[in-house]
Amino acid sequence: MSVNLFAAEAEGGGLPFPPIENLVEWPAYLFEGTFAEFNKIALISVLAMAIPTIMFLAAGRDKVPAGLQNIVEGSVDFIDNQVILPAIGPDGFKFRPLLLSIFFFVFIGNLFEVIPTFQMPLNARMAVPLLLALLVLVVFVGVGIKEQGLGSYLKSSLFPPGVPAAVMPLMFVIELLSTFIIRPFSLAVRLFANMLAGHILLVTFGVLCIALWQASALVVILPFSFGMLVALTGFEIMVSFLQGFVFALLTAVYIGGAMHPHH
Amino acid sequence: MLTLFAAEAEAVNNPILPDPSEMFWGGLMFALFYVLMRYVLLPPVQRTMEERDEAIRADWDAAKDAEARIANAGAEAADALAPTKAEASELIEAARTEAEAERAQIIGAAQAEIDAMRQMASSQIEAARAEAMGGVGAQVAELTAAATTKVIDRPVDAATAQGVVNRIMSERS
Numbered sequence: 001m002s003v004n005l006f007a008a009e010a011e012g013g014g015l016p017f018p019p020i021e022n023l024v025e026w027p028a029y030l031f032e033g034t035f036a037e038f039n040k041i042a043l044i045s046v047l048a049m050a051i052p053t054i055m056f057l058a059a060g061r062d063k064v065p066a067g068l069q070n071i072v073e074g075s076v077d078f079i080d081n082q083v084i085l086p087a088i089g090p091d092g093f094k095f096r097p098l099l100l101s102i103f104f105f106v107f108i109g110n111l112f113e114v115i116p117t118f119q120m121p122l123n124a125r126m127a128v129p130l131l132l133a134l135l136v137l138v139v140f141v142g143v144g145i146k147e148q149g150l151g152s153y154l155k156s157s158l159f160p161p162g163v164p165a166a167v168m169p170l171m172f173v174i175e176l177l178s179t180f181i182i183r184p185f186s187l188a189v190r191l192f193a194n195m196l197a198g199h200i201l202l203v204t205f206g207v208l209c210i211a212l213w214q215a216s217a218l219v220v221i222l223p224f225s226f227g228m229l230v231a232l233t234g235f236e237i238m239v240s241f242l243q244g245f246v247f248a249l250l251t252a253v254y255i256g257g258a259m260h261p262h263h
Numbered sequence: 264m265l266t267l268f269a270a271e272a273e274a275v276n277n278p279i280l281p282d283p284s285e286m287f288w289g290g291l292m293f294a295l296f297y298v299l300m301r302y303v304l305l306p307p308v309q310r311t312m313e314e315r316d317e318a319i320r321a322d323w324d325a326a327k328d329a330e331a332r333i334a335n336a337g338a339e340a341a342d343a344l345a346p347t348k349a350e351a352s353e354l355i356e357a358a359r360t361e362a363e364a365e366r367a368q369i370i371g372a373a374q375a376e377i378d379a380m381r382q383m384a385s386s387q388i389e390a391a392r393a394e395a396m397g398g399v400g401a402q403v404a405e406l407t408a409a410a411t412t413k414v415i416d417r418p419v420d421a422a423t424a425q426g427v428v429n430r431i432m433s434e435r436s
Contacts, residue, residue: 024278035284042288049292049299056304061311063318072308096309097301104300105293127285132293192279 015211023203024124024196044122048109079103079248087252088259095255098139099248102132106191107244113199114233114240121195121240126188133188136251137180144258156261187250191243198236205229396432404428 026040059072079100084092109122123129144153158175159168205228212222408424 020278028284031284036287037284038288039284041282041285045285045288045292049296053296053299053304056300056308059308061307063311063315069311073312076305076308076312097305098297100305101293101297101300105296122289125282125285126279127281127283128289128293130281131286131290135293 015207015214017207018203020200023200024120026120040118040120041122041125041127044109044112044118044120045128047112048105048122051108052104075104076100082245083249083252087249088256091259092252092256095252099252102136102251103244103248106132106247107241110195110240110243111237113195113202113236119202121199123191123243124195124199126192129188129191132191132247133184136187136254137184139251140254140258141180143255144261147259148261153258153261157258183254187247191247194239194243198232198239201232202229202236205232400428400432401425403432 028037028039029043030038055068056072058068060066060069062069065073076096079096080093083099083103084096088095105128106123109128111121112118113121113124141153144157147153148156157179158172160171160175163171205225208225209222209229212218212225404421404425404427407428408419408421411419411424
């Protein structure tokens with residue numbers, strides 16, 4: 001199904017807006033038809049792993065940091081001071097590798113939204129956000145059980161203290177859903193929906209620019225549309241970073257909650 | 264017939280549903296990245312940062328030690344200088360007292376000399392004045408005797424005239 005940009009030109013053809021499948025689904029490059037089908041999303045996954053890996057390996061080890069070493073050490077400091085310490089506390093430094101991995105994987109994966117020839121964020125597909133959210137669920141439940149024991153963890157998670165006995169069954173259902181279903185679901189959907197919306201916005205303004213370029217009378221509007229496209233590209237770079245930060249921060253908040261249930 | 268199962272057909276290709284192959288590659292790459300981050304990438308960065316923190320802390324401690332040493336050295340120098348300063352103060356005070364006494368003595372001697380000179384000058388002035396007055400008196404008495412002799416046409420005793428002149432001059436002086 002396609003939608004013509006200009007109703008007046010619908011009969012004459014106009015420029016069709018691409019269907020949603022064309023914006024997010026990509027053909028296989030390798031292993032077509034197998035469980036390991038390798039398409040653009042898989043390639044971006046590889047690059048989202050490879051780019052920060054190369055950054056960390058190439059960063060210097062000088063006493064006075066410069067260049068790439070500044071970025072790498074700044075990122076570690078950022079995760080320490082803005083994610084781990086506020087959300088977990090000093091005993092959360094053992095989760096530094098996990099939180100750094102989540103931050104970089106999500107952030108670099110998102111950045112492909114604005115990289116020419118790719119122009120597709122990794123997390124505008126549900127696969128990776130869902131996988132990471134399930135991983136976070138496993139981690140914070142595991143941490144809770146390890147720190148408090150199974151019984152205490154389930155009690156602190158499902159039966160909040162100070163609640164009257166009469167409403168306890170209701171609270172049990174609410175807490176069960178909110179902690180073990182809604183948390184990972186909201187984590188995945190927040191990331192996925194933000195990146196998909198940004199991707200569709202950029203495609204919309206990109207297609208609009210092309211359509212205006214072709215429509216001779218309306219070409220005067222092109223600079224505004226192009227300006228919006230440039231502004232939204234900058235905005236999406238910021239969103240890419242923010243989504244990486246928010247995902248890592250919420251992971252740390254859930255882990256912190258499992259480690260210190262009364263805080 | 265053609266559109267009867269359209270909803271089902273779209274559900275199969277629903278772009279929102281996760282693709283298993285994308286999950287496989289995403290999961291594999293994230294797992295690899297996590298393992299690399301934990302065992303290969305992060306440890307040297309952390310080591311470098313910790314070594315820098317350690318060096319900064321050591322330099323900071325050394326700077327604080329040096330600062331304390333400087334403060335101690337200053338206090339020690341002040342302690343060592345205290346007797347010398349006291350001695351210097353005493354010497355300065357003694358010198359000042361001695362100079363003051365010497366000054367008073369010199370001023371006293373000069374004042375005595377000035378007084379003596381003034382006294383001598385005063386005596387000399389007095390003597391000169393007396394001498395002058397004596398000469399003037401004699402001449403005035405002589406003139407007075409001569410004038411009186413001419414006026415009264417009788418000789419006037421010079422001694423009498425001298426006595427009168429002396430009495431008048433002593434009354435006027």
